[in-house]
Amino acid sequence: MAYVTRVRPEKQALVKQLQDWVQESKGMVFFSFEGLTSKDMQAMRAEMKKNGLVVKVVKNTLLELALKDVGLDVDESLFRGTTALLFSNEDELAPFKLFVEQAKKYGAMQAKGGILEGRWIPAKEVDTIAKLPGRQELYAQLVGVVSSPIRGLVTVLSGPYRNLAYVLEAIKEKKEKAA
Numbered sequence: 001m002a003y004v005t006r007v008r009p010e011k012q013a014l015v016k017q018l019q020d021w022v023q024e025s026k027g028m029v030f031f032s033f034e035g036l037t038s039k040d041m042q043a044m045r046a047e048m049k050k051n052g053l054v055v056k057v058v059k060n061t062l063l064e065l066a067l068k069d070v071g072l073d074v075d076e077s078l079f080r081g082t083t084a085l086l087f088s089n090e091d092e093l094a095p096f097k098l099f100v101e102q103a104k105k106y107g108a109m110q111a112k113g114g115i116l117e118g119r120w121i122p123a124k125e126v127d128t129i130a131k132l133p134g135r136q137e138l139y140a141q142l143v144g145v146v147s148s149p150i151r152g153l154v155t156v157l158s159g160p161y162r163n164l165a166y167v168l169e170a171i172k173e174k175k176e177k178a179a
Contacts, residue, residue, distance in 0.1 A: 011062060018058060018066035021085070027092035028115040029099045029126060032081045033057075035108035044102050044109075048086060051098055057084045074120050078112045092116055093134050100130040 022028065033041060045055045060079040067074055086095045096114060103109040111126040121129060 014059075015062050015066045015069070018063060019070050021054075021056070021087055022066060022070050022072065022115060025087035025089055025095075025115070027095045028085055028087040029095045030078055030083055030085050030112040030114060031099060031103070032110045032112055033084050033108065034082050034110075036106055040106050040108070044106060047102065048098060051094065052090060053086055053088050053095055053098060055084055055086050057082070059083075072115070072118075072120055075113055075122060077123075083112065091134065093129065093132060096126055096130040097134075100127055 036044070048055050060083055063083060063085075064079050067078075086099055088094045096116075099109070099111065103111070111123040113123045114121040114126055114129070116129060
């Protein structure tokens with residue numbers, strides 16, 4: 001698609017806002033919502049908002065300008081058909097996970113791609129990324145992996161002291177019986 005060289009002043013603010021969203025969001029999914037009823041779209045938006053995500057319908061020409069100015073190399077298929085974007089400023093994987101969940105629920109939504117850590121994610125990888133464990137899950141796994149050897153070491157090191165305590169208790173009981 002050819003880039004529009006002149007943007008009306010009232011549209012420049014929208015392009016700037018799109019650029020800000022792309023640069024500031026932790027994770028973003030672009031999707032088509034053709035075939036989605038307005039009632040389903042409202043329900044989907046409410047669910048996303050409840051989970052701290054933002055859904056915005058955007059014009060393809062303005063999105064194309066914004067992404068060009070940001071320097072992001074994206075698939076040209078992004079600019080065909082209806083386009084909405086789903087993003088989060090807090091959790092990088094939440095848009096991917098919730099998009100896949102909602103796409104299964106409503107069926108009419110198709111991923112066009114996404115942005116994760118400033119890198120373009122093709123549509124076919126959106127499902128794969130949605131299956132990744134979140135940051136908190138990874139931290140929990142890391143803590144478990146790191147603490148497991150330490151717990152084993154503590155158990156091994158405390159063994160002789162525990163055995164000494166048993167021996168001293170046995171000697172004490174023997175002396176009490178003898179007395």
